[in-house]
Amino acid sequence: MIIPLLKGLATTLKMAFSKPITLQYPEEKREVSQRWRGHPELTINDDGGRRCVACTLCMVVCPSNAIKAIVADEAEDHGKYPVAFTIDLQRCIFCGFCQEACPKGAIKLNRLYELAQYDKKLLILDIEGATQSKSQLRLGDWL
Amino acid sequence: MVNLTIDGRAIQAKPGSTILEVAKENGIFIPFLCYHPALKPIGSCRICVVDVKPGPPRPIPACATTVTEGMEVVTDTPRLAALRQELMKLVLINHALECPICDKGGECELQNMTHALGVSTVDLEAVKLPPNPDYVSQMVERHPDRCVTCGRCVRVCRDRVGAMAINFTLRGYFTELASGAQPLDCEFCGSCIDICPVGALINKQFKYRARAWDMVKTEIACPFCGGGCTYQVHTKDGKILRVVNEDSVLLCGRGRFGWPVVEADDRLKTPLIKENGNFREASWDEALDLVAAKLTETVEAGGAKAVYGVGSPRATNEANYVFQKFFREGLATNQLDNPGRYNYARAIKAMAEVFGTPKLEGLEIGSALVPPYHSPLVVKEAATGSGFPFVLGKLADLPKADLVLVVGTDVTPESPPLGWGLMEAKDNPNFRLVMANSRKTKFDRYAHLSVRYKPGSERVLIAGLIKFFLADNPDWVPAIKAAGLDEFKDSIKITPKEITTKTGVEEATLKELAALLAQAKAPAIVFGSEVMSQDKGQQTALALADLFLLVGQPDAPGSALYPVAEKNNSRGVSEVGVLPDMGPGYMPVEGTDAGPTLEEMLDLLEHDDAAAPKALYLLGGDLLRSLPHRSRTKKLLKKVPFIVVQDAFLTDTAKLADVVLPVAVHAEQEGTFISSTGQLGLINQALPTNGVRPDWQIISQLGTKMGFALKSVSPKAIFKELAKKMPLWAGLAPKLSAPCPEIKAMVSGKFVPFEVDISLPGRRPYTLIIGKSLQHSGSFTTHHPGGTLAVTGEAFLKINPEDAQSLELAPGEVVKVISSYGEIAAPVKLTADVPAGVVFLPEHFAAPAANNLTLNSNLVRVTIQKG
Numbered sequence A: 001m002i003i004p005l006l007k008g009l010a011t012t013l014k015m016a017f018s019k020p021i022t023l024q025y026p027e028e029k030r031e032v033s034q035r036w037r038g039h040p041e042l043t044i045n046d047d048g049g050r051r052c053v054a055c056t057l058c059m060v061v062c063p064s065n066a067i068k069a070i071v072a073d074e075a076e077d078h079g080k081y082p083v084a085f086t087i088d089l090q091r092c093i094f095c096g097f098c099q100e101a102c103p104k105g106a107i108k109l110n111r112l113y114e115l116a117q118y119d120k121k122l123l124i125l126d127i128e129g130a131t132q133s134k135s136q137l138r139l140g141d142w143l
Numbered sequence B: 001m002v003n004l005t006i007d008g009r010a011i012q013a014k015p016g017s018t019i020l021e022v023a024k025e026n027g028i029f030i031p032f033l034c035y036h037p038a039l040k041p042i043g044s045c046r047i048c049v050v051d052v053k054p055g056p057p058r059p060i061p062a063c064a065t066t067v068t069e070g071m072e073v074v075t076d077t078p079r080l081a082a083l084r085q086e087l088m089k090l091v092l093i094n095h096a097l098e099c100p101i102c103d104k105g106g107e108c109e110l111q112n113m114t115h116a117l118g119v120s121t122v123d124l125e126a127v128k129l130p131p132n133p134d135y136v137s138q139m140v141e142r143h144p145d146r147c148v149t150c151g152r153c154v155r156v157c158r159d160r161v162g163a164m165a166i167n168f169t170l171r172g173y174f175t176e177l178a179s180g181a182q183p184l185d186c187e188f189c190g191s192c193i194d195i196c197p198v199g200a201l202i203n204k205q206f207k208y209r210a211r212a213w214d215m216v217k218t219e220i221a222c223p224f225c226g227g228g229c230t231y232q233v234h235t236k237d238g239k240i241l242r243v244v245n246e247d248s249v250l251l252c253g254r255g256r257f258g259w260p261v262v263e264a265d266d267r268l269k270t271p272l273i274k275e276n277g278n279f280r281e282a283s284w285d286e287a288l289d290l291v292a293a294k295l296t297e298t299v300e301a302g303g304a305k306a307v308y309g310v311g312s313p314r315a316t317n318e319a320n321y322v323f324q325k326f327f328r329e330g331l332a333t334n335q336l337d338n339p340g341r342y343n344y345a346r347a348i349k350a351m352a353e354v355f356g357t358p359k360l361e362g363l364e365i366g367s368a369l370v371p372p373y374h375s376p377l378v379v380k381e382a383a384t385g386s387g388f389p390f391v392l393g394k395l396a397d398l399p400k401a402d403l404v405l406v407v408g409t410d411v412t413p414e415s416p417p418l419g420w421g422l423m424e425a426k427d428n429p430n431f432r433l434v435m436a437n438s439r440k441t442k443f444d445r446y447a448h449l450s451v452r453y454k455p456g457s458e459r460v461l462i463a464g465l466i467k468f469f470l471a472d473n474p475d476w477v478p479a480i481k482a483a484g485l486d487e488f489k490d491s492i493k494i495t496p497k498e499i500t501t502k503t504g505v506e507e508a509t510l511k512e513l514a515a516l517l518a519q520a521k522a523p524a525i526v527f528g529s530e531v532m533s534q535d536k537g538q539q540t541a542l543a544l545a546d547l548f549l550l551v552g553q554p555d556a557p558g559s560a561l562y563p564v565a566e567k568n569n570s571r572g573v574s575e576v577g578v579l580p581d582m583g584p585g586y587m588p589v590e591g592t593d594a595g596p597t598l599e600e601m602l603d604l605l606e607h608d609d610a611a612a613p614k615a616l617y618l619l620g621g622d623l624l625r626s627l628p629h630r631s632r633t634k635k636l637l638k639k640v641p642f643i644v645v646q647d648a649f650l651t652d653t654a655k656l657a658d659v660v661l662p663v664a665v666h667a668e669q670e671g672t673f674i675s676s677t678g679q680l681g682l683i684n685q686a687l688p689t690n691g692v693r694p695d696w697q698i699i700s701q702l703g704t705k706m707g708f709a710l711k712s713v714s715p716k717a718i719f720k721e722l723a724k725k726m727p728l729w730a731g732l733a734p735k736l737s738a739p740c741p742e743i744k745a746m747v748s749g750k751f752v753p754f755e756v757d758i759s760l761p762g763r764r765p766y767t768l769i770i771g772k773s774l775q776h777s778g779s780f781t782t783h784h785p786g787g788t789l790a791v792t793g794e795a796f797l798k799i800n801p802e803d804a805q806s807l808e809l810a811p812g813e814v815v816k817v818i819s820s821y822g823e824i825a826a827p828v829k830l831t832a833d834v835p836a837g838v839v840f841l842p843e844h845f846a847a848p849a850a851n852n853l854t855l856n857s858n859l860v861r862v863t864i865q866k867g
């Protein structure tokens, strides 16, 4: 009668002193695969400039209309670059089509996956917010 | 019809068409690169190769091979596919492949072809060439590294536009598009941009502003010259990004690059009311109430005739029709006219004298519902028509003429489509072009005979021509039923010696021209504003109408009169009845109460006549800027107690007004225009109006406030009502030309003697001609940021280098030009295009305002002094 009880206690004790399999989310974040498809972001060159040339192919291919308002301008060297670029994370379905369509490797899905917000507007990224390592969503100040 | 098979399919084709054309018509895909429907095929890229039996054992180009009876064409075999792939790879060696930033991406024929032919890799190598982009030229950006050397641009510029501004340099793999190692110095029509299959030629206005698939396309009729082009405006978010003619590619610079006028900084946005000499912004209701009250007051005090209206050659047919209805039905007067009185209306009067006013029979109102902007009048089988509209030429017929006599017009600035017509006519080896003008113009380079006469001597020239013609052909019977030839013959008294001294043209030249006219099977006469704007323009037009009556062959297509109606709707405003003596369709007004013409109205004001108007209603049209003798016009307009102006800009005339009502222009409105050659052009609204209103709506709202039931609810409804009253427009629909070719033309005429004199008073040493310059149409194109203003931003006084030398003038130097009526300052440009003793100034600009110098004509004698 008591044996099963002890067995249960032993398991409980073992678990109490071993490494837990749950995470203390949101204080702790789960490490995801290198190939995780998270938020799309605009990648940068070594010099910190965006690689995007505003060809709008990502916008065309995006099946859920999450990429909006890419406005191009002419640089001094006559090149083309975006002055506005909006990614609406609320609409994004993390399919990675944009990454695949981009001829310049200028848009990539990073490994961020969190989307809970008090203010929806935070999920609509402007060109600065969408640029690699500038995303407000990395700061964690809203956690 | 020719019978042939393509890929086993039996097909009937028009004789003379090429395999490629027939395949396209029948939906059979043959790839092509150097072929374009607007150009003659040259068969250079060989992508279009097909196998043909009977024929040589090798593949031949489909674009350059005409179909023959019993031909068997195979368009797709493994060998052909391999050949095409190989050719594509050759084209693609070192192609820039910057599609992401290339504006052509998405509508690039090379992209599409590469895809269609399944070329995925290029396993060939060649030395890399430097990209050599041209960012300096205006309007057009060139990227030779994207060029596929199809030669379309070179051919369109040389064979269709006639500018010959670009060509290839170097040979073979190194071939490069160039304009003599210089930035482009051309007509800036942009036709090469749109004919280029790739992104080697880019529209600078459009660069990087949108991708091809992002835009909404709306077709509109061009609101600049009377050429009557229709094109698609490509808009995004309520803004025009570019203008493209998807049918024939050709457009002129104003049409293609002039649209920023819609966004001009100085557009009026709200109605303006003048108080104590200054304008203040007002609401629509307030402004319209004020105008209605003032006009009613004027009518009560001075009768309905105290209000005078001037219609607009820029406004739509619908607006002008409602405008004349406002006067004819609302006020029950004929106190209205249009500014064409000073040019195109003169030609109408003259032609009506010789060929009669239009009379049509055998039309009926159709029972079926007609689509919008189609005439409800149906042409019955036995329909006949007579009168001058039946000797007016259609644009599509001009290339069929075998002799074109161009008098007093610089064709390309005034009416580019006529120029394209002449270029096409040139394809006929029997075609002869005669350019008669006081100065050298573009088409002199293509002329078989250039007649350089002294300014103002046109009538002497034509009298001489008729005299020599009849002397050489004493038994000549005009092809048109004509009365009064004998009396007319006797009325020309001028001697050959007088002709030579007065015109400065050798007798031999005129005799040669007379001989050409006698031989011609389809002679056409084109004449423009440089003759119509002279004080005796009507007499000159009469002389030309007589000449056509003598030599015209109206049964031969292309043999017609082509008076150039300068603005987009110069012809329409008269046709819908904004004339003091004729209503819609040139129907004479009943009774004898024809109103005064615009000229007569100004005279009444000058004499402070009791019949002078007390209120003026101007439907656009900057009279101060466009009428001769500016200071007089200004003085007279100031005498009018109340002026209301409908215009998009605060023009000099609008500044004199008491109320200014801002109107919609370009693609902000809906409606129709009639081109110089009678074609109905339809504008579909593509832009929001942002607070301004279309002309027709303002007039109709004003009418309502004044208690007139004009019943004008929409442009479509107005057109329907209007077209019912226009027998001349029977069978008319967008892109068709009036009168309908189904109507049997019964043209007859009578010779009317004209005054054989030169009216160019004064003794000053130089004769100034005021005319048109490329890139501009009236003053409509001179508002910043105008597209073509960048190309032609200011007016130069063109002067012969000899004259410049004797006056010791350097190029660009500002001189004083003095006439008996005024004085202006203008920089000079030295050019042998004007003969010694003649100077030329364009009319478009606010400064120098050429019409400060004139009295009643576009010709005036002037003195030129160093700055």
Ligand code: SF4
Residues within 6 Å of the ligand: A051, A052, A053, A054, A055, A056, A057, A058, A059, A070, A098, A101, A102, A103, A104, A105, A106, A107, B100
């Ligand atoms: S596909 Fe790439 S280069 Fe093109 S707009 Fe999107 S991010 Fe920019």
Ligand code: SF4
Residues within 6 Å of the ligand: B095, B096, B097, B098, B099, B100, B102, B103, B104, B105, B106, B108, B109, B110, B111, B146, B198, B199, B200
């Ligand atoms: S021309 Fe065509 S293929 Fe070449 S870069 Fe431009 S879009 Fe790409």
Ligand code: SF4
Residues within 6 Å of the ligand: B140, B156, B157, B161, B163, B164, B165, B166, B184, B186, B187, B188, B189, B190, B191, B192, B193
């Ligand atoms: S813009 Fe017109 S005139 Fe100039 S090069 Fe092109 S086609 Fe020729």
Ligand code: SF4
Residues within 6 Å of the ligand: B146, B147, B148, B149, B150, B151, B152, B153, B154, B177, B195, B196, B197, B198, B200, B201
């Ligand atoms: S610039 Fe364009 S149209 Fe001209 S040859 Fe090159 S590819 Fe052809």
Ligand code: SF4
Residues within 6 Å of the ligand: B222, B223, B224, B225, B226, B227, B228, B229, B251, B252, B253, B254, B255, B256, B415, B416, B417, B777
């Ligand atoms: S301005 Fe005249 S020629 Fe030029 S595009 Fe317009 S209608 Fe055609």
Ligand code: FES
Residues within 6 Å of the ligand: B031, B032, B033, B034, B035, B042, B043, B044, B045, B046, B047, B048, B049, B061, B062, B063, B064
């Ligand atoms: S399209 Fe026929 S040879 Fe180029």
